[in-house]
Amino acid sequence: MKLIINKKEYNVPDSYGEKRLTDYIRDELDLTGAKNACQMNACGACAVLLNNEVIKICHVLVKDAEGKEILTIEGMENPDGTLHQLQQAFVDAGAIQCGFCTPGMVLTAHAFLMKNPKPTREQIRKALQGNLCRCTGYQQIIDAVEMASEYYRKN
Amino acid sequence: MLLHESAIKQVTGEAVFVNDMDISSEMLTGHVVYSKYAHAKILGYDLKQAKALSGVYAVLSYKDIPGENQVGPVAKDELCLAEDVVTNIGQAIILIAAKDKNTALEAEKLIDIKYEVLEPILEIEKAIEKNTLIAPVRKIERGNVEKELNKSKHKISGVLETGAQEHWYLETQSCLCIPGEDRNIKAYSSTQHPSETQAIIAEVLGIKSNEVEVEVRRLGGAFGGKETQANHIAAWSALLCNATGKPVKIHLFRDDDQIITGKRHRFLSKYEAGFDDEGKIISYSVELNADAGSATDLSMAILERAMLHADNAYYIPNMKVIGKAYRTNLPSNTAFRGFGGPQGIAVIETVIDKIARYLGKDSVEIREKNFYKKENDNITHYGEKVENNRLQVIYEKILKSSEYRKRRLEINQFNSENEFEKRGIALTPVKFGISFTTAFLNQAGALVNIYKDGSVLVNHGGTEMGQGLYTKILRIASLELGVSEEKIIVNATNTSKIPNTSATAASSGSDINGMAVKNAIDILKDRLASVALELLGSKSQKENIIFENDFVFDKNKPGKKILFKELIPAAYLKQVSLSSTGFYKTPDIWFDREKGVGNPFHYFAFGMAVTEVLVDTLTGYHKILRTDILHDTGDSINDEIDIGQVVGGFVQGVGWCTTEEIKWDAKGNLLTHSPDTYKIPTIQDIPADFRVELLKGYPNPNTIRNSKAVGEPPFMLAFSVWLAIKDAISVVGNHKSEPEFSLPATNEVIVLAVEKIR
Numbered sequence: 001m002k003l004i005i006n007k008k009e010y011n012v013p014d015s016y017g018e019k020r021l022t023d024y025i026r027d028e029l030d031l032t033g034a035k036n037a038c039q040m041n042a043c044g045a046c047a048v049l050l051n052n053e054v055i056k057i058c059h060v061l062v063k064d065a066e067g068k069e070i071l072t073i074e075g076m077e078n079p080d081g082t083l084h085q086l087q088q089a090f091v092d093a094g095a096i097q098c099g100f101c102t103p104g105m106v107l108t109a110h111a112f113l114m115k116n117p118k119p120t121r122e123q124i125r126k127a128l129q130g131n132l133c134r135c136t137g138y139q140q141i142i143d144a145v146e147m148a149s150e151y152y153r154k155n
Numbered sequence: 156m157l158l159h160e161s162a163i164k165q166v167t168g169e170a171v172f173v174n175d176m177d178i179s180s181e182m183l184t185g186h187v188v189y190s191k192y193a194h195a196k197i198l199g200y201d202l203k204q205a206k207a208l209s210g211v212y213a214v215l216s217y218k219d220i221p222g223e224n225q226v227g228p229v230a231k232d233e234l235c236l237a238e239d240v241v242t243n244i245g246q247a248i249i250l251i252a253a254k255d256k257n258t259a260l261e262a263e264k265l266i267d268i269k270y271e272v273l274e275p276i277l278e279i280e281k282a283i284e285k286n287t288l289i290a291p292v293r294k295i296e297r298g299n300v301e302k303e304l305n306k307s308k309h310k311i312s313g314v315l316e317t318g319a320q321e322h323w324y325l326e327t328q329s330c331l332c333i334p335g336e337d338r339n340i341k342a343y344s345s346t347q348h349p350s351e352t353q354a355i356i357a358e359v360l361g362i363k364s365n366e367v368e369v370e371v372r373r374l375g376g377a378f379g380g381k382e383t384q385a386n387h388i389a390a391w392s393a394l395l396c397n398a399t400g401k402p403v404k405i406h407l408f409r410d411d412d413q414i415i416t417g418k419r420h421r422f423l424s425k426y427e428a429g430f431d432d433e434g435k436i437i438s439y440s441v442e443l444n445a446d447a448g449s450a451t452d453l454s455m456a457i458l459e460r461a462m463l464h465a466d467n468a469y470y471i472p473n474m475k476v477i478g479k480a481y482r483t484n485l486p487s488n489t490a491f492r493g494f495g496g497p498q499g500i501a502v503i504e505t506v507i508d509k510i511a512r513y514l515g516k517d518s519v520e521i522r523e524k525n526f527y528k529k530e531n532d533n534i535t536h537y538g539e540k541v542e543n544n545r546l547q548v549i550y551e552k553i554l555k556s557s558e559y560r561k562r563r564l565e566i567n568q569f570n571s572e573n574e575f576e577k578r579g580i581a582l583t584p585v586k587f588g589i590s591f592t593t594a595f596l597n598q599a600g601a602l603v604n605i606y607k608d609g610s611v612l613v614n615h616g617g618t619e620m621g622q623g624l625y626t627k628i629l630r631i632a633s634l635e636l637g638v639s640e641e642k643i644i645v646n647a648t649n650t651s652k653i654p655n656t657s658a659t660a661a662s663s664g665s666d667i668n669g670m671a672v673k674n675a676i677d678i679l680k681d682r683l684a685s686v687a688l689e690l691l692g693s694k695s696q697k698e699n700i701i702f703e704n705d706f707v708f709d710k711n712k713p714g715k716k717i718l719f720k721e722l723i724p725a726a727y728l729k730q731v732s733l734s735s736t737g738f739y740k741t742p743d744i745w746f747d748r749e750k751g752v753g754n755p756f757h758y759f760a761f762g763m764a765v766t767e768v769l770v771d772t773l774t775g776y777h778k779i780l781r782t783d784i785l786h787d788t789g790d791s792i793n794d795e796i797d798i799g800q801v802v803g804g805f806v807q808g809v810g811w812c813t814t815e816e817i818k819w820d821a822k823g824n825l826l827t828h829s830p831d832t833y834k835i836p837t838i839q840d841i842p843a844d845f846r847v848e849l850l851k852g853y854p855n856p857n858t859i860r861n862s863k864a865v866g867e868p869p870f871m872l873a874f875s876v877w878l879a880i881k882d883a884i885s886v887v888g889n890h891k892s893e894p895e896f897s898l899p900a901t902n903e904v905i906v907l908a909v910e911k912i913r
Contacts, residue, residue, distance in 0.1 A: 032175035033168020035375075037325045038409045042830035045325055073168035087166040091158055094795040097803060098621025099165030100325035100375030106166060128838045132830065134323050134376050135621045136799060137806030138838040139845050 001066045005031070006075025017063035022046045024062045025072065033073035033103040037132075044131030047104035048072045054111045056104075056130075073103035076110070085151035086110055086144075093144035097135030105131050109145045117152035119145070159796065160626045160645065161373060161619070172375050173329040173345050174406040182331075183212055185395045185405035186259035188249035188266060189415060190241035193275035193484040193823030197239050197248070197268060204265040205251065210258035213398040214266075215250040221397070222361030226390055228351060228383045230451035233487060235359050235390050241270075242449040243486045244823050245415035247387065252395040252403050275484035275823050279423045279446045282481035289447045289480045290455050295462050295751035297536045298473030303438035307429025311509050315426070317501050317898040319446070319817040320419035320491055320810070321827070323835045326375020327412040330389040331404040332356075332396035340393055341368045346385035347377045347618050348658035353650045355386045356393040364650075367393075372647040374620035378807070379490030381620070382658045383452055384416045413828040417489035418817060420457055420480075421446040422498040428506045434514050434521040438473035441465050441502050445495075447480040450487035453494075454480045459592050459748070461495035463537060463755060467503045467871075468546055468584040469525040470532040484823055490660060492807060493870045496587055501898055504583055504874050512885060512893055518878070519559065519582050523550060527586070538752045539588075545761040545787045545853060546584060553582070556848075557765035557783040566767065570886045578780070579883030580767045583875040587868035588756030589662055590744050596657040597741035597757075599667035603632070603675040605733040609720030611636065611643040616656030617668040618648050622866055623796035627665040628672055630792055631859060635676045637702030638719055662760070662864035665792065667739055669859035675737025682735075683707070686726040690717050742857075758855060760863050762786035764805065764872035766842070770883035772909045775902030777813070777880055782842035784872055789855030789863035801847050801869040808873025810836045813880070816901050880905065888912040 001017065003010045005025065016024055022039075025031040034057060037045035041059040048057055049071040057065075076084050083091065086106060096102050105128065112119070112127035119127070124145045125138075133141065164170035202214045217224050217236040227233035237248045249266060253259035276282050304310065330344040340360070346352040349369040357364045369389070374381060388405050395403040407415065422445050429438040443461050447454035462476045476499075507525065511518035527533050527541045534540055554560070559582060566578040591597050602614040613632045619625045625645045633640045646652065657667070684697035687707045695709045708716040727733060746753030766782045784805060788797045814834040818826040827833040854861035877900055884894040887909050894908040 026175075027177070030177065031168075032171070035172075035325070036174065036406070037327070037375075038830050040409070040829055040831065043325070073166075077167060083163065083166065090166050091162040094159065094799050096159055096162050096165050097623070097799060098325065098374065098376045099161060099170050100172065100621075102165045103168045125838045132323075132325070132835060132837065134325055134378070134807065134835060135803050137802035137804075137836075138841050139802045139847070140799060141838070 001063065003065060003070060004068070005070040006072060012062060017061065019062050021057040021060040021062050021065050031072050031074050035100055035103065037100065044104040044108060045101050047108050047131065049107055049111050052111060052114060054108045071107065073107060076106065086113065086148040089144040089148035093140045093147055095136060095140040095144040101131060101133045105133065105141060113145065113149055113152040117149055119149055121146065159623055160629055170373060172326055172373065173331055173343050176331055176343060178333065178402055182402040182404055183252040183254060183395070183399060184256050184259055185392050185403045186251040186253065186256070186263065187247045187391055188251065188263050190237060190244055190246040190248055192241060192270050192272055193244050193277065194273040195241050195270040196273065197237060197241060198271055200266055200268040202249070202266060205262040208258065208262050208265060210254040211251065211262045212401065213252040213395055214262065215394055215398055219398065220359055220394060222359045225358060226355055226386050227450060228386065228452060233450040233452065243484050244825070245486050247391065250391050250395055252399050277484060277819060277823050279421060279444055279481060282446065282483050283444060287482040289451055289482045293458065293462060293478040294476070295537050296475040300438050300440050300473045300475040303473040304427060304429045304440065307437055308431060309513065310427065310429050311506065311513060312427040315424045315502050315505050315897065317422045317498050319421045319488070320815050321413055321817060321833055322378045322380030322491060324376030324378060324380055327407040327409055328381065328385055328388040328416065329406040330392040331402060332392045333402045334396055334400055338362050339366045340396060341370065342389050342393060343370055344385055344389045345374045345381055346371060346389060347374070347382045347620065347660060349618065349648055349650050350654065350656045351658065352386050352389045355390050359390045360393055360397055368649065368651045370647050370649045371618045374618060377620040378492045379494065379660065380416060382490040382660050384489055410828045413833070414825050415486060417448055417452060417487045419491035419811070420454065420488040420495070420498065424502045426502050426506060430510055433524055434510050434516060435524050436469065436471045439471045439506065440475045442477040443499065445480040446483050446485065446488060448483055448485045448487035452487040452489050454488060456593060457490065457495035459495070461499035463588060463592065464496040464499035465503060466536055467500040468527060468586040469503060470527045471536065474536040476536065485819065492804065493867050494661065496867065497808070497811065497871050500585065500871050501874065504878060508878050508881065509893055512890055517563065522582065522584065526550070539754045539756060541759060543758065543855065545850060546586065549761055549763045549785050549787065549850060553763045553765055553783060553785045559765055562767060575771060575773050577770050577772055577883040577886040578767060579770065579879040579881065579886065580765065581875045581878035581882055582763060582765045583872065583878060584763045585761065585868050585871040587760045587871065589666065589760055589864045590741055590755060590757045591657065591661045591663065592746055592755045594744050594746060597667060597744060598657060599671040599739050600653040600656060601668065601671035601675045601737035602652050603672065603679060603735055603737065605679065605723055607724050607727050609642060609723045611638055612646055613643060613672055614646045614649070614652040615668040615672055616648060616653040617664040618659040620659070622664065622800060623793065624659065624664045624668070626796060627792045628669060631669045632672055632676065634860065635673050637704060639705055662866035662868070665862065666858055666864050667741065670739035671737040673737065673859060674739055675735045678735040678737065682731050683722060683726055686729055686731060687717065687722055690722065690725060691715055758858070760787060760865070760868040762868055762872055764875040766875035766879045768876060768879040768883055770880055770905060772887055775905035777905065779842040779876055781844040782875065784847045784869070785850055786869055787850040787853060787863060788865050789853065789858065790861040791849055792860055792862045794849060797849055797865045798847055800865045804867065804869035805872050806836050806841055808870040809840065809876050811899060812873045812877040813899050814840065814901065816899050884908045884912065
């Protein structure tokens with residue numbers, strides 16, 4: 001079967017079909033941005049986009065992602081290799097401490113801002129309520145998403 | 156300049172954590188089989204079948220430990236692997252190394268451990284009854300507490316329970332061990348204490364510390380939970396690595412991490428206070444009873460810090476603090492942000508709050524009345540003078556900026572108009588002592604190398620766990636050496652570079668490691684200044700040579716400058732050493748445990764918070780409407796990072812005070828072992844209106860660049876949320892009856908308190 005990850009096609013042996021998608025991309029493809037933090041679909045550290053929808057992939061099997069466009073944090077940068085404006089906003093707002101939740105947080109915010117480029121802070125909170133962070137206290141994460149929303153409005 | 160040094164790597168997913176390391180196809184997965192009983196005799200087990208399973212490389216019991224079967228960091232009372240008795244659920248018994256996780260789990264199923272179940276002690280009350288003290292009772296006393304209590308016009312007394320707390324670092328415990336030459340081993344561990352991890356690996360393997368190298372680039376959060384608890388995982392991984400001769404990685408599954416590792420200590424505290432008509436506390440007696448869990452770990456140091464913070468920000472002339480830590484059959488409790496401070500402070504804040512209700516006054520009046528003063532009433536119950544006291548200035552500023560008094564009236568109005576929804580407000584202070592109370596731990600090392608091209612490599616003994624230590628060290632090195640940050644790298648912390656370090660703990664990471672780096676740089680600058688004088692053709696003194704913005708010059712002739720990167724190769728050709736170690740020990744601190752007297756802290760950190768909440772008295776649901784924080788970080792090395800610590804620490808404290816309830820069943824099974832049952836704050840739980848400021852214009856003398864530690868103190872500002880909730884409950888009885896309250900204030904606690912008052 002085929003997986004499309006960050007616009008690149010991967011031929012995946014059928015024997016991997018029953019493997020968790022997190023384990024597969026981490027162990028076999030070395031895409032380690034998605035983290036194993038709770039493995040029960042709760043914390044959001046493994047969140048990636050499947051056809052632009054946020055999915056916590058610790059509960060997705062490889063075979064169920066077949067044919068879908070997968071975006072992981074490794075595919076988030078601009079084509080010229082610079083940071084995407086949302087990534088830059090996380091850096092600038094001081095929204096990162098240990099960084100373990102960051103990839104899932106950025107991707108969740110990305111999916112949200114593509115749908116709602118003019119959010120209130122309340123809406124940002126609602127969109128990110130499935131992603132846990134133990135370090136930051138979230139305030140600067142909300143700031144970062146708010147900062148980046150301008151870019152989504154323009155593009 | 157302001158960025159977190161790893162931010163770009165973190166936001167692109169490139170930042171490597173231990174579990175992201177895949178160093179060879181030979182790498183094995185390590186797995187731990189742990190006790191399912193809180194207290195039991197192990198009657199026996201057979202490992203043959205598990206060992207025979209294809210893909211299994213090693214199955215180890217305590218009999219296979221080549222060195223000492225011990226991981227206790229202070230007292231040697233914690234086995235690496237259980238022998239004939241288990242004393243808590245989660246205690247390690249067997250280790251397995253297999254080609255992958257599934258094979259290890261299959262192997263575990265083939266091991267049938269036979270137990271004879273014994274009666275466990277799972278509650279502090281029962282431990283007190285059975286007198287399972289883990290160490291002798293501790294006492295700190297000043298004045299004549301009993302006599303003054305008897306003389307007091309007004310008295311209150313009570314019991315306060317404060318709950319445990321799970322660290323819930325996003326990255327669970329992990330360690331990768333790689334075999335080296337001879338018996339050597341290299342460990343990539345997610346530890347806050349690389350030197351202790353190194354020592355414990357050496358002990359269990361029966362080798363010397365110089366045969367073990369521990370490296371730590373970054374941790375995915377720690378909060379005290381990886382100060383000693385990481386040692387277990389590292390020891391298990393090292394044993395399996397040693398037995399198989401292959402790299403072995405252990406990354407704990409979340410539920411296992413929560414079941415196996417220790418938590419914040421539960422406390423059961425009994426108090427009595429006597430005070431005058433104005434609410435001035437004359438005499439205060441408190442007994443702090445801590446649930447140590449099954450082993451000593453750091454419990455006595457944690458209890459000590461609780462005792463040293465029983466005063467919080469208040470001068471109490473007659474004061475007695477008794478501290479007891481009891482052994483129970485729960486995993487050994489351990490360090491957690493605040494390290495006992497929160498448990499000690501919770502009691503005195505309760506006392507203040509109750510006095511206010513008793514006298515019918517606003518609690519801010521009682522707080523102000525009792526604050527430590529500048530000229531007199533400034534000696535703590537253990538004899539240390541509160542210097543550079545910032546309480547009054549913070550109090551005045553935050554009272555104004557938060558519009559406390561105006562909002563108090565508005566809240567009263569709201570409450571009179573709403574039957575079931577009630578608002579509450581509270582201001583709480585924190586005074587937190589900075590330094591390890593075990594005085595000798597206050598030391599740090601550094602190693603600074605300058606290479607011929609002028610680039611600089613900084614090594615120090617602290618660990619980066621998200622708190623921004625490396626970013627601060629980079630800034631310190633840049634400012635002290637006068638070289639731009641782009642030319643400096645702060646290296647991964649490694650025991651072969653910096654030996655015998657203390658844990659990155661007690662909020663002291665940048666204080667002590669920053670000073671050690673400065674010391675190394677001062678030595679290098681002294682050597683380089685001689686060369687600079689020659690190159691500048693100056694007959695001036697070395698002290699006049701300034702290193703600034705990548706240039707070096709004589710301060711009396713600033714017109715003539717040489718580039719730092721030109722000075723370095725010149726110094727090399729003149730055979731000047733371009734590498735130096737640095738060292739720091741915190742001056743003038745001591746504590747006599749027997750007498751309960753001393754100067755345990757280098758200085759105090761101060762802060763205050765005002766929080767307003769809305770409580771639904773029918774459901775117990777609450778919402779934090781607004782929080783204002785003013786926190787003292789001296790001359791901050793990095794404002795953005797310090798604000799991040801204040802916000803993050805506060806929110807973690809809010810979790811402990813409200814939603815984070817840990818429950819065990821009658822057999823000692825943890826019922827809250829995953830994120831669907833254990834509720835850390837989500838983004839929806841933080842204050843709707845959240846205003847955080849650092850106190851400006853108050854440098855902290857005699858510290859690195861006049862800065863102040865910030866990691867732990869803001870945690871305790873969360874008491875403003877806890878007491879605002881209590882204030883809202885108290886409205887139900889017109890502030891006349893005292894709500895029955897404990898910590899955390901879960902919905903259940905709130906509803907029961909309301910019903911009792913109604």
